[in-house]
Amino acid sequence: MNSQSPKGFLLLEDGTLFLGRLVGPVLPTVAEVVFTTNMTGYQETFSDPSFRGQIVVMTAPQIGNYGVNAEDPESARPQVAGVVCRELSPTYSNWRATGSLPEWLATANVPVLTEVDTRRLTKHLRNVGVMRGVIGIGETPTREALASLDACPSMAGLDLASVVSTREAYSWGKPDAPYHIVAYDFGIKRNILRLFDAHGIRVTVVPSDMPADQVLAMDPDGVFLSNGPGDPEAVTYAPATIRRIAEQRVPMFGICLGHQLLGITFGGRTAKMPFGHRGGNQPVKDLETGQVLITSQNHGFAVVGSPDGVEGAPDLAVTHINLNDGTVEGLKHRTLPVFAVQYHPEAAPGPHDAVPLFDQFLTALRTRRG
Incomplete structure (x- = not known):
């Protein structure tokens, strides 16, 4: 200037x-x-x-x-x-x-x-x-x-998800799409909704605190847990809701804050990172395939764990790790159709390395349909 x-x-x-x-x-x-x-x-x-x-x-x-x-x-x-x-x-x-x-x-x-x-x-x-x-x-x-x-309050202990979340449920995508999911809005990005639409999935976006029974009453093919700001451990209303839905064997996919909330739901904990991961050049290793993904990320908290597992959450397996600092980048439940990643697969930094995660979720929706 x-x-x-x-x-x-x-x-x-x-x-x-x-x-x-x-x-x-x-x-x-x-x-x-x-x-x-x-x-x-x-x-x-x-x-x-x-x-x-x-x-x-x-x-x-x-x-x-x-x-x-x-x-x-x-x-x-x-x-x-x-x-x-x-x-x-x-x-x-x-x-x-x-x-x-x-x-x-x-x-x-x-x-x-x-x-x-x-x-x-x-x-x-x-x-x-x-x-x-x-x-x-x-x-x-x-x-x-x-x-x-x-x-100015510290970010630790701050629930900002309820601040940015939608106040009313709304729909995104084609009304006649073959699949329907419910997305909990903890701070959802529009490109996530665009990619669901591109995969033939209609989304009902709901407030971050919508009770599980209201979501289950919609009989969705799956549930998505979005990204969002603030301290995941301050979103105290979410874990019980997530567990209730997951135990009904509804396929569930989480990104970023949604990933952290899944970790907390099944017994894990999160910790504030010194300076977080923010940018489009974060290397992540898929522990199942050995493939290295270049990912886009934006978070200041991480699930506490290692490639061997998440502390306090024996039902969760670690699927991805960050190659810069070894932090947990992906989780899946050992028996339920639930998985999550810390990075943003909808925000490819160039190559679309992580977009297949949407295909993985779509496969889970088809499986539930039988």
């Missing part, structure tokens, strides 16, 4: 200060500060409900150069609390573009702090761990900014 943009800052809770130029709202904005290594797809990132309540640092050196459009968002609005980048392009050019990134973010009062040394910031978050931060105007944090930072 140009020099007419006001000076701004990002202050982390450990006292580290980063200076830049502020674009958009100038009121103090506080949230957990995380980074993503995606080189493209900024509109999908900023509209992903899994980023709710977070200030997102972009490691790509420039964003905004291809604008925004009406087809790519993963939800109805920007979900991030703030954006930090090295360079925010003053112009955009793309045949699909319908507007600029700064204008689109401004519609949701999302500030952008640009001209920041994002390499230094990312390395700091990698070394120290993600933490809370405040974006404000000027070069020196005001008392108001400091007070806002002190009052």
